[in-house]
Amino acid sequence: MRVLEEDLFPSTPGKVKIERAGAMNRQLHRCFASTSTMFLWALFLVAMTASYLSFQSFVDTSSKYLAASWGGLHWERQIRASAAPRRPPGSAAGAGMSVLVTGAAGFVGTHCSLALRKRGDGVVGVDNFNAYYDPSLKKARRALLASHGVFIVEGDINDGRLLAKLFDVVPFTHVLHLAAQAGVRYAMQNPASYVHSNIAGLVTLLEACKDADPQPAIVWASSSSVYGLNDKVPFSERDRTDQPASLYAATKKAGEEITHTYNHIYGLSITGLRFFTVYGPWGRPDMAYFSFTRNILQGKPITVYRGKDRVDLARDFTYIDDIVKGCLGSLDTAGKSTGTGGKKRGPAPYRIFNLGNTAPVTVPNLVSILEKHLRVKAKKNVVEMPGNGDVPFTHANITLARQQLGYKPTTNLDVGLKKFVKWYQSYYGYTRGSKNSRQ
Numbered sequence: 001m002r003v004l005e006e007d008l009f010p011s012t013p014g015k016v017k018i019e020r021a022g023a024m025n026r027q028l029h030r031c032f033a034s035t036s037t038m039f040l041w042a043l044f045l046v047a048m049t050a051s052y053l054s055f056q057s058f059v060d061t062s063s064k065y066l067a068a069s070w071g072g073l074h075w076e077r078q079i080r081a082s083a084a085p086r087r088p089p090g091s092a093a094g095a096g097m098s099v100l101v102t103g104a105a106g107f108v109g110t111h112c113s114l115a116l117r118k119r120g121d122g123v124v125g126v127d128n129f130n131a132y133y134d135p136s137l138k139k140a141r142r143a144l145l146a147s148h149g150v151f152i153v154e155g156d157i158n159d160g161r162l163l164a165k166l167f168d169v170v171p172f173t174h175v176l177h178l179a180a181q182a183g184v185r186y187a188m189q190n191p192a193s194y195v196h197s198n199i200a201g202l203v204t205l206l207e208a209c210k211d212a213d214p215q216p217a218i219v220w221a222s223s224s225s226v227y228g229l230n231d232k233v234p235f236s237e238r239d240r241t242d243q244p245a246s247l248y249a250a251t252k253k254a255g256e257e258i259t260h261t262y263n264h265i266y267g268l269s270i271t272g273l274r275f276f277t278v279y280g281p282w283g284r285p286d287m288a289y290f291s292f293t294r295n296i297l298q299g300k301p302i303t304v305y306r307g308k309d310r311v312d313l314a315r316d317f318t319y320i321d322d323i324v325k326g327c328l329g330s331l332d333t334a335g336k337s338t339g340t341g342g343k344k345r346g347p348a349p350y351r352i353f354n355l356g357n358t359a360p361v362t363v364p365n366l367v368s369i370l371e372k373h374l375r376v377k378a379k380k381n382v383v384e385m386p387g388n389g390d391v392p393f394t395h396a397n398i399t400l401a402r403q404q405l406g407y408k409p410t411t412n413l414d415v416g417l418k419k420f421v422k423w424y425q426s427y428y429g430y431t432r433g434s435k436n437s438r439q
């Protein structure tokens with residue numbers, strides 16, 4: 001055995017002991033009759049391996065390029081076409097804006113993109129189509145926008161190269177930043193996703209905006225949740241916001257501070273909008289009004305949280321069309337950013353507005369309204385509110401938004417939920433009195 005090992009693996013490197021080799025070595029000897037033939041064979045093998053590896057790397061690179069969801073001449077043409085304003089010449093509303101809408105396949109993003117497009121502004125969307133809730137709903141919203149000529153790039157706001165490319169292709173006048181990790185209670189399950197989107201993503205976006213030439217004006221979604229444990233009602237923009245009750249709220253509050261920094265150093269025009277529990281057609285399935293509707297129609301129980309001392313929770317539920325008017329009003333009144341080449345040339349506006357309905361409704365009342373429109377009784381489990389980041393109530397003071405944006409909500413919860421239920425039943429294929437659906 002020892003002999004065989006020594007024969008096959010000679011102890012002296014570079015020497016092949018042909019004489020003492022067994023049958024296998026004699027075979028090898030016939031093949032490699034001389035050292036020069038062996039050298040040629042080795043060269044041939046090396047060449048073959050090298051060509052194989054370079055072919056593989058070509059295939060890899062090309063497939064990456066083909067799989068990339070952005071880039072290329074055709075893509076740039078789509079971006080430019082979608083970003084081009086189409087207001088009639090001499091229109092009273094001016095030449096029109098080119099707006100980059102982040103989170104365009106989201107609930108508020110879709111409605112705002114559509115409203116901007118319908119009045120003749122150019123819109124390009126960005127959305128990462130993540131699976132926080134059913135991505136097929138996001139794709140359906142994308143299809144709706146595409147039918148109105150709005151193109152959505154599939155990409156993440158953390159992708160600085162993508163954002164730089166977009167600003168390279170289009171000199172956006174405004175950014176409507178709505179991409180975020182939403183949801184108050186989910187922050188306990190997946191805290192990192194809030195840091196990824198609401199902090200890191202925000203900074204990447206602001207970096208791209210500050211580097212853009214011209215710099216766009218930025219309008220972005222903060223949240224009523226920044227009021228946290230504030231108990232002074234109604235909530236005014238001047239009230240304290242340093243007691244967040246959830247990580248979601250904390251990241252939105254951090255966003256307000258971060259945007260202030262970019263306003264201060266780089267002259268970016270910033271408007272932060274504190275949305276109050278927005279609801280309506282094409283809404284978010286993770287929100288209470290939406291999941292209650294689904295469960296009620298499917299005959300499943302719903303969990304209704306109740307505050308301390310059996311006090312009902314309440315929210316200043318705000319209808320999507322009112323929020324859209326607030327967003328467009330903010331874009332229309334946003335002053336220009338003042339920086340160029342990443343340097344501030346003068347002070348730029350920094351604004352924060354509440355966008356609420358100023359008419360809080362309790363959660364049990366919300367359920368009663370849904371029961372009325374659905375014509376089905378809910379199976380309710382009333383439980384004490386778990387310590388999961390929820391706050392007992394919200395109530396917006398909207399004086400500032402009314403004065404500066406002309407914001408005036410007009411849809412109450414009864415009317416708004418009626419419209420939502422109509423959309424829900426049509427989207428999920430419910431016909432009156434039938435339990436069949438595509439859910």
Ligand SMILES: O=C(O)[C@H]1O[C@H](OP(=O)(O)OP(=O)(O)OC[C@H]2O[C@@H](n3ccc(=O)[nH]c3=O)[C@H](O)[C@@H]2O)[C@H](O)[C@@H](O)[C@H]1O
Nearest residue numbers: 182183184223224225275276277287288303304305313390
């Ligand atoms: O204004 C905001 O900035 C936030 O609004 C929204 O948060 P919330 O106001 O918490 O809405 P939502 O989840 O619909 O719960 C509504 C009520 O139902 C209660 N609720 C909820 C779930 C449940 O199973 N049972 C229940 O009673 C619950 O306790 C609460 O009292 C957005 O989701 C959030 O992303 C952010 O935008």
